[in-house]
Amino acid sequence: LNLHFIHHKDLPNVLESIISSTNVSFNADSTSLPLVELVSRLLIQQHINFLPRTNHPTVDDSIIGVLSISSFFAATTNKKTTFSLFELLPIPFPYEGIRVRLADMPYIVGFDSNNRNLIRWTKSESTSCDFRTMSVCRETPPIITDWNDTCIFQILADSTLSLCRTEQYREPIFIHPIGKQWAISTNSSTQCHSTFLSPTEQSYAFHNNLRTLPAVALITIPPDTVLICDRFSI
Template identity: 95%
Template sequence: MSSTNVSFNADSTSLPLVELVSRLLIQQHINFLPRSNHPTVDDSIIGVLSISSFFAATINKKTTFSLFELLPIPFPYGGIRVRLADMPYIAGFDSNNRNLIKWTKGESTSCDFRTMSVCRETPPIITDWNDTCIFQILTDSTLSLCRTEQYRELIFIHCIGKQWAISINSSTPCHSTFLSSTKQSYAFHNNLRTLPTVALITIPPHTVLICDRFSISAAPLPTGPSLSLLHSSICNTSDTDTIDLYQHLSNSTRWPKLPYISDNFQA
């Protein structure tokens, strides 16, 4: 692979190199050339087997995209819970040329961006995406182009780095306790913790948060460096273990009225 513009993460041991290379394989031709076409000195050779492989690799220097996995988190609105719809699973941004590339979850199954720099199935690069929901989110504009859909599950929990994103119907009282390898019972002492309806929460190591209908353990340790990008307006809090996202949504002027939700939506 040294003659191409494909790089691999040397620290990654998730997949063997042979499998990584096979993921880039697009097409393969196998041809048998009879001996009559290629005379040889050895009479035991009946022909030559030619194998040609084509990979999703290039020797040219291509534009570098910064990739992000997008996670639409449900939030309450008018007695129901909704979340952004039709969002890409992975979005790549070229900050120099202001280009966009996006993958659905199905399209990204053949990709391993943590290990290698390219993907066999690469969607087209979008050069004009000013009139999109993603553009309005990145430019902190009113979300007039974003579509929403109703979210019917009672509890939404997703791990993001060292934190958990959580969305529930109402604020919920919980208790935190240390994990113990013994079966000894003990009482809780002054460890009440109330979760907002939408929040980013951090669970200390070797601790579990026990709530009415669910429990959350400490997030697994990341295998590599992680980066969290938070809006400045949600960082002004003394409680760094619980970031109230619903309070930020309620005070935001970016949602004068959710698009594509009519007045009779709840009927």
């Protein structure tokens, strides 16, 4: 699925027409990809048909027919519904003597706070999505209107997670960036040294602060700082 068949002189007008017709907005500043590549990601189907030459006398005898290419794009409806998107990260935590994390969790969820509707993507379903650069996803699962009896609802309602499943997490260390912070999970508390450099007139001075991280922590590491722990460093 692509738009390579369009002549480069016609491409700007074609892209403008597609964007206007699909009512999709793009944030080109968040990517180095050309606009034609972003628009091509909205393609969901293409048909190529050969139309034989007619016997009309005005038709050039050297033309045997024409190729007709029909392209179908994902588009938004005139009645827009805004969904707030969240990427879920199950972090391991201690539970009844072992480390577990939530299982069967969606990779991304979209929440419509006005109508209380939900959309959920698995990691494989989200491969066609790039929400940082475009306002829609080519492949969108059905909107869920009744999801009160789900694990996601209990998480958002800050209630007992009786509907959630867990799986054992066997790796000793879990580290993952979340924006400008770091999620860290280990099987016990960890001794760390927060080390940073400060410039002096002729050299740099090292500053070392001891800190103890709990088994599950969300921390911010200042610029020019290294967190050195017993089994890992950031």
